Amino acid sequence: DKYSMEPHQILQRAGVDPSEGYIPSMGMGEARKAKRQNIEIEKQEAQLPSLTEIQSLYGTKPYIHGLERCQAYRDAVDPEFRLMGPAGLFNSATNLASQLLRANCVNNARLKTKKYKRAAEAPMGVKIQAPWGKHNPVSWRLHHEAMVGGAGTNQEDFLPIVMIKDPLTWMASMCRHSYEAKWRHYPEHCPNLVANKFDKGKELGEIIPVFVKFATKHIGDEPIPDPKNKTFVGYDSLVELWNRWYTEWMAADFPRLMVRFEDLLFHAEVTITQICDCAGGTMRPRFRYVEDSAKGASGPH
Numbered sequence: 001d002k003y004s005m006e007p008h009q010i011l012q013r014a015g016v017d018p019s020e021g022y023i024p025s026m027g028m029g030e031a032r033k034a035k036r037q038n039i040e041i042e043k044q045e046a047q048l049p050s051l052t053e054i055q056s057l058y059g060t061k062p063y064i065h066g067l068e069r070c071q072a073y074r075d076a077v078d079p080e081f082r083l084m085g086p087a088g089l090f091n092s093a094t095n096l097a098s099q100l101l102r103a104n105c106v107n108n109a110r111l112k113t114k115k116y117k118r119a120a121e122a123p124m125g126v127k128i129q130a131p132w133g134k135h136n137p138v139s140w141r142l143h144h145e146a147m148v149g150g151a152g153t154n155q156e157d158f159l160p161i162v163m164i165k166d167p168l169t170w171m172a173s174m175c176r177h178s179y180e181a182k183w184r185h186y187p188e189h190c191p192n193l194v195a196n197k198f199d200k201g202k203e204l205g206e207i208i209p210v211f212v213k214f215a216t217k218h219i220g221d222e223p224i225p226d227p228k229n230k231t232f233v234g235y236d237s238l239v240e241l242w243n244r245w246y247t248e249w250m251a252a253d254f255p256r257l258m259v260r261f262e263d264l265l266f267h268a269e270v271t272i273t274q275i276c277d278c279a280g281g282t283m284r285p286r287f288r289y290v291e292d293s294a295k296g297a298s299g300p301h
Contacts, residue, residue: 007048010266013289021045054266057166062263062271066256070278073159073255079109081157084279085127085149087134088163089245090181091173093261094134096290097163100268101126103288105276120149125281131155133216135180137233138248144216159279162249165261167242174238183210183238191238210235 011018021043034041074082084101086094107125110116116123130136131153133146142155165173174181175190184199185192185208195202202208215230235241249258257278263271269287276283 006051007054007266010268011048013269013287015289018048058260058262058266062267062274063260064263064271064274065250065258067274067278069255073278074280076255077157079107079280080113081154082107082110082159082280083122083125083127083153083157084159084161084275084281085122085129085131085134086163087130087136087138087160087249087256089165089170089242090135090179091170091177092163092165093264094129094163096261096264097161097259098126098128099290100264100272100288101161101275103290104272104284105279105281106284107279107281109280121152122149125279127153127158130160131158133214136214136216137245138252140214140216143219145219146216150217156254160256161275162246162256162258163261163264164246164258167239170242171238180213180215181210181238181241182213184208193237193239207237210238210241212241 008018033039086097086101088094088097102124105124105126110125111123128149129146130141131146131150132141132144132155133150136144145151171191175185175187178185183192184202186198189196189198192199192208195204195206195208197204199206199208212233212235213230214233235244246258249256257275259271259275268289272287273283
């Protein structure tokens with residue numbers, strides 16, 4: 001079955017030999033040091049979960065929220081102007097989604113016009129990120145413009161592919177690479193949702209707040225960023241950040257798809273095909289996987 005979810009068959013279709021192992025995740029400081037000193041990172045043996053274990057957590061098929069609005073999107077936007085790309089919190093596989101879509105889905109109507117030639121113009125219909133900034137809250141749509149890939153895009157024509165990750169594994173990822181989220185945590189105590197005896201100045205059990213620095217170009221009404229185009233938003237905790245960010249997307253009244261990170265891992269072909277169909281695109285004849293880190297050799301940004 002070309003859509004088999006069996007881990008070894010997934011890797012076989014991608015041309016990956018699991019016996020070769022994998023490069024372990026590491027902190028940004030460690031990655032930079034290794035690169036600076038030309039240290040070769042030894043691969044670790046790949047321990048794959050069983051199909052039963054995967055299905056017990058995430059089911060037997062992909063679950064995409066928002067497919068019922070696909071026809072409305074296609075009716076509202078002429079084929080030439082249909083654009084899509086990822087949105088999502090840090091560490092939610094937005095880079096992977098972008099790469100898989102660009103490798104496999106084509107907006108032929110847009111491509112045939114030959115008017116869009118630069119990569120920033122997304123000639124095949126897939127942008128690197130949402131034009132208001134992929135990590136920004138949904139309320140920033142129509143009010144902000146991403147400094148990378150945001151210029152010249154009609155944000156109402158854009159179909160956001162909102163990536164969402166299991167909150168438990170997402171928090172583990174945030175502990176390794178926190179990006180622009182700032183909160184009190186330590187390697188020995190992370191995600192540090194509530195204070196323990198080592199959190200000086202905090203009462204035992206006190207909830208640890210999180211502040212996120214969103215960066216983008218302001219083009220409309222509130223929220224207004226500071227002179228450096230950065231806005232700090234406070235959240236009660238890391239859990240509240242995840243809950244509020246995605247709850248607002250669930251409540252959005254315009255077409256958008258909400259896609260699980262896990263489905264890109266275990267149902268890549270089916271998931272990308274459904275997203276491509278929603279946006280009115282055409283799948284390439286042979287599915288292409290992303291074998292290496294979607295963030296490139298330099299690791300987390």
